Amino acid sequence: MSKKMIQQVMTKPKEILFRNIDKPEPRKGEVLIKVCRIGICGTDIHVYHGTHPFTSYPITQGHEVSGVIEALGEGVDEKFKVGQLVTFEPQVFCGKCYPCTHGKYNLCEDLKVMGFQAPGAASEYFAVDQSKVVVLPEGMSPDEGAMIEPLAVAVHAANRCEMGGATVVILGAGPIGILVCQACKAAGAAKVMMTDVSDQRLALAKSVGADYVANTTKVDFNEALIDCFGPDKCDYYYDCAGNDTTINQAIRCARKGSKIILVAVFAKMATVDLAVLNDHELDLDTTMMYRHEDYVDAIRWVSEGKIQLKPLMTKHFAFADYLKSYEYIDANRETTMKVIVNVQD
Numbered sequence: 001m002s003k004k005m006i007q008q009v010m011t012k013p014k015e016i017l018f019r020n021i022d023k024p025e026p027r028k029g030e031v032l033i034k035v036c037r038i039g040i041c042g043t044d045i046h047v048y049h050g051t052h053p054f055t056s057y058p059i060t061q062g063h064e065v066s067g068v069i070e071a072l073g074e075g076v077d078e079k080f081k082v083g084q085l086v087t088f089e090p091q092v093f094c095g096k097c098y099p100c101t102h103g104k105y106n107l108c109e110d111l112k113v114m115g116f117q118a119p120g121a122a123s124e125y126f127a128v129d130q131s132k133v134v135v136l137p138e139g140m141s142p143d144e145g146a147m148i149e150p151l152a153v154a155v156h157a158a159n160r161c162e163m164g165g166a167t168v169v170i171l172g173a174g175p176i177g178i179l180v181c182q183a184c185k186a187a188g189a190a191k192v193m194m195t196d197v198s199d200q201r202l203a204l205a206k207s208v209g210a211d212y213v214a215n216t217t218k219v220d221f222n223e224a225l226i227d228c229f230g231p232d233k234c235d236y237y238y239d240c241a242g243n244d245t246t247i248n249q250a251i252r253c254a255r256k257g258s259k260i261i262l263v264a265v266f267a268k269m270a271t272v273d274l275a276v277l278n279d280h281e282l283d284l285d286t287t288m289m290y291r292h293e294d295y296v297d298a299i300r301w302v303s304e305g306k307i308q309l310k311p312l313m314t315k316h317f318a319f320a321d322y323l324k325s326y327e328y329i330d331a332n333r334e335t336t337m338k339v340i341v342n343v344q345d
Contacts, residue, residue, distance in 0.1 A: 002023065003022060003023050004020050004021065004022060004023060005020070005021060005023040005123055005124040005125050006018050006020060006124050006319070007019050007021050007122065007123040007124075008061060008062070008122035008123065008322055009058045009059070009060050010047065010048070010057060010058060010059050010060075010061060011057055011058045012050070012057050012058075013047075013049055013050030013057075014048060014049070014050075014326075015323075018320070021123075023124070023125050024125060024126070024127040025071075025073075026073035026076075026127050027074075027127070028073050028074045028075050029073055029074075029075050029076060029129055029130055030073040030076070030127045030129055030130065031069055031071075031073070031076060031086070031127070031128060031129075031130050031133045032070045032072070032073070032125060032126070033068070033069060033070060033088070033121070033126045033127070033133075034067050034068045034069075034124070034125055034344065035065060035066075035067040035121050035123060035124060035125065035126050035343040035344065036066050036067045036068060036085075036142040036145075036146075036342070036343060036345065037065070037067075037142045037143055037145065037341065037343065038061075038062045038064060038065055038121065038122055038146060038340065038343060039064030039147055039150065039339070039340050039341075040064070040325055040326070040329065040338075040339045041064060041150055041175070042175075042176075043116070043265075044061055044063075044115070045329060045330075047059065047061065047116065048326045051267070052116065054116065055116045055117065059115070059119070060115070060119045060120050060121075060123065061115045062114070062120035062121035062122035062123070063090040063114050063115035063116070063120050063121070064146050064147065064149040064150055065087055065088060065120075065121045065126070065145075065146055065149070066085060066086070066087050066136065066142040066143075066146040066148075067085075067086060067087075067121075067126070067142075067145075067343075068083060068084065068085055068086070069082050069083060069084045069086055069133075070082065070125060073127075073130075076130050077130060080130060080135070084135050084136075085135075085136045085145055086133050086134060086135050086145075087133075087145050087146070087149065087295075088121075088128050088132045088133050088134060089132045089134065089149075089152075089290075089295060090113050090114035090115060090120070090121075090132070090149065091105065091106060091108070091114075091132075091289065092111070092112040092113070093105040093106075093108035093110070093111055094108055094109070094110045095108075097110065103291075104291075105291065106156075106288055106289045106290060106291050107288055113289075122341075122343070123343075124319075124343060124344060134148070134292075134295050134299070136148070136299065137299065137303050139303075140299075140302065140303070143309070143340055144302060144309045144310070146340055147338065148295060148299060148302070149290075150175060150179060150338075151183070151298040151307065151309065152289075152290035152294040152298045153176060153179070153263075153287075153289060153294075154176060154179035154180040154182070154183040154263075155183045155290065155295075155297045155298045155301070156289065156290040156291065156294040157180050157238065157261060157287040158180060158183035158184045158187045158189075159187065159293075159294065159297070160261055160285060160287050161235075161236050161259065161261065163184055163187035163188040163189045164188040165188065165189075165190045166184075166188070166189045166190060166234075166235045166236060167189070167190055167192075167233075167234035167235050167236075168181075168184050168191070168192045168193070168234055168235065168236045168237075168238065169192070169193045169194070169195065169225065169228075169237050169238070169250075170184075170192065170193070170195070170210075170238045170240055171194075171195050171237070171238065171239050171241050171246040171250060172195070172196060172239065172240035172241030172242070172246060172264060173194050173195070173198065173201040173202050173205045173210075173240075174240060174241070174337075175312055175338050176240050176263060176264070177194065177196075177205070177238075177240035177241070178194075178201075178204065178208060178210075178312060179307070179312070180238055180240055180263060181194055181205055181208070181209060182209050182301075182306070182307040182308065183298075183301070183307065184236075184238075185209050186297075186301040186306040186307055187297075191211045191212070191228070191229065192209070192211055192212075193210065193211065193212040193213070193224070193225070193228045193229070193234070194206075194210040194212075194213050194214075195213070195214045195215070195216050195221065195224065195246075195249075196216070196241075197215060197216060197217045198215070199215055200334060201334070202214075202215060204311060204312075204337070207311060208308045208311055208312075209308075211228070212224075212227075212228040214227075214228075216249070221249045221253055222253040225253055232255060233253070233254065233255040233258070234255070234258070235255075235258055235259065236258065236259050236260075236261060237250040237254050237258065237259070237260045238260075238261050238263055239260065239261070239262050239263060239264055240263045240264050242262075242263075242264025242266050242267070243264075244270055244271050244272070246264075247260075247270060247272050248272055248273055251272060251273050251276050251277050251282060252273060254282055256280040256281060256282070257281050257282070258282060258283075259282070259283040259285060260282055260283065260284050260285065261285045261286065261287055262284070262287070263287055312337040312338045313337070313338050313340060314332075314335070314337045314338055314339055315328060315336070315339050315340075316339075316340050316341070316342050317340075317341050317342070318341075318342055319341055319342060321341075322341055325341055
């Protein structure tokens with residue numbers, strides 16, 4: 001068996017090379033994963049374009065990952081076995097700061113994320129501490145396994161609110177927005193409306209569970225809210241687009257006393273109508289990544305058929321064509337949801 005492996009490295013924006021390095025040996029408490037699939041997300045694309053403010057080069061990417069356990073280091077828990085399909089949680093946290101010691105390690109004061117501020121898993125093999133490894137159930141595919149991480153983002157967002165019988169609008173029908181839609185429904189939302197500027201994305205949202213969709217280049221957002229929910233509008237507004245237009249649509253049209261949750265990451269300083277936010281006593285909340293319980297819910301809801309991942313899988317690329325995957329995304333922004341890199345089968 002070869003003791004070498006291929007690793008991806010983004011050396012600078014829009015430049016990727018592959019290097020032949022030593023295959024890692026799992027240290028005490030580590031699990032060695034034979035990487036199968038890597039998903040590419042919007043934040044990866046920011047790194048590709050050189051617009052991510054907290055990533056420096058060179059960097060090995062890969063944080064949306066599935067793979068098979070190849071070997072176990074000394075002292076690894078007996079629940080882990082060679083051959084199991086797994087994913088992992090890519091957060092690196094200190095465990096000592098106030099958020100970490102109060103159960104909110106996703107908000108660690110020194111948080112790093114594999115693939116951005118720490119080496120990611122875009123390699124044939126990847127060794128990671130057992131505390132971050134999550135076993136996937138039998139019957140789940142490697143493709144679905146690679147999408148548990150972005151789904152956990154959506155689950156965490158949905159779990160920020162009490163969903164039982166709630167009414168929800170989601171602004172932005174990108175991959176995260178559509179996953180948030182499904183997560184809200186799985187968590188018990190009674191009715192979900194989605195908005196976007198793309199009919200194609202809205203059609204996909206409708207096919208996986210959105211009750212009502214509205215293209216806000218063609219219909220007024222406030223009128224769409226009333227058409228969908230009636231004059232009382234809805235309980236929660238999730239901004240999954242992240243621009244001045246969508247956040248101000250939510251602020252200016254939300255029912256007084258309701259709640260807005262910011263999911264998207266703004267690329268620049270926002271200009272928002274805080275006077276209306278204050279006057280209408282709106283709660284403006286935010287959501288950041290996920291915790292282990294969100295992975296548990298994500299896996300369970302996929303296994304129960306409450307969340308569909310396959311309709312969001314747009315295209316696969318070979319590991320050697322990593323750069324082509326980004327070029328494809330740039331050329332097909334409106335029609336692309338999730339691109340997956342096949343590292344190995």
